[in-house]
Amino acid sequence: xxxxxxxxxxxxxxxxxxxxxxxxxxxxxxxxxxxxxxxxxxxxxxxxxxxxxxxxxxxxxxxxxxxxxxxxxxxxxxxxxxxxxxxxxxxxxxxxxxxxxxxxxxxxxxxxxx
Amino acid sequence: xxxxxxxxxxxxxxxxxxxxxxxxxxxxxxxxxxxxxxxxxxxxxxxxxxxxxxxxxxxxxxxxxxxxxxxxxxxxxxxxxxxxxxxxxxxxxxxxxxxxxxxxxxxxxxxx
Numbered sequence: 001x002x003x004x005x006x007x008x009x010x011x012x013x014x015x016x017x018x019x020x021x022x023x024x025x026x027x028x029x030x031x032x033x034x035x036x037x038x039x040x041x042x043x044x045x046x047x048x049x050x051x052x053x054x055x056x057x058x059x060x061x062x063x064x065x066x067x068x069x070x071x072x073x074x075x076x077x078x079x080x081x082x083x084x085x086x087x088x089x090x091x092x093x094x095x096x097x098x099x100x101x102x103x104x105x106x107x108x109x110x111x112x113x114x
Numbered sequence: 115x116x117x118x119x120x121x122x123x124x125x126x127x128x129x130x131x132x133x134x135x136x137x138x139x140x141x142x143x144x145x146x147x148x149x150x151x152x153x154x155x156x157x158x159x160x161x162x163x164x165x166x167x168x169x170x171x172x173x174x175x176x177x178x179x180x181x182x183x184x185x186x187x188x189x190x191x192x193x194x195x196x197x198x199x200x201x202x203x204x205x206x207x208x209x210x211x212x213x214x215x216x217x218x219x220x221x222x223x224x225x226x
Contacts, residue, residue, distance in 0.1 A: 033212075033213055033214075041218070042218045043158075043203075045213040048212065048213050059213070093157075101212050105150075105160075106157050107157045
């Protein structure tokens with residue numbers, strides 16, 4: 001079946017502009033995660049949605065970052081007033097509600113802030 | 115604090131030369147340990163989940179094992195197409211949600 005999809009695949013933006021990144025999870029998966037992968041660094045957790053519960057935002061690095069998930073499916077990660085240190089690959093993953101909870105990742109969005 | 119450390123950071127092998135990748139972890143309690151493969155420019159691809167010490171899983175030339183402190187990914191007679199970055203991640207009990215804590219990865223290069 002279809003995997004996790006993300007768009008755009010690449011985004012170049014100027015410092016100070018806002019960007020929106022989109023994630024379409026695997027159909028039927030109730031959990032959705034956003035991670036960030038910076039050059040030379042490991043994957044860093046950002047935010048987690050599970051069904052209709054309040055999201056776990058504990059990984060968001062600043063209040064410039066926000067995310068929403070509409071209808072329990074598609075999610076949008078928004079970065080306001082982008083900074084150069086926001087340049088990274090943003091990865092989305094989804095998993096089913098019940099075990100074994102493996103997360104399946106999308107191809108990522110490469111964000112470059114100039 | 116939950117920590118995952120992978121070694122070596124990079125590994126060069128000749129085709130057919132078997133080896134192992136290490137993932138050491140420190141967590142308050144382990145709900146699962148995951149191995150992923152990541153090719154350049156792509157998202158991580160799920161390989162294995164291990165839940166308890168002594169558990170082993172195999173897929174083609176790869177075998178993952180788990181102890182109470184570490185996991186190994188054994189690669190038997192690797193081929194050039196096995197070249198990728200291998201990521202280890204844990205799902206600790208300390209996470210209220212199901213987010214994963216990742217190691218830095220091991221970049222494997224297999225030369226023909």
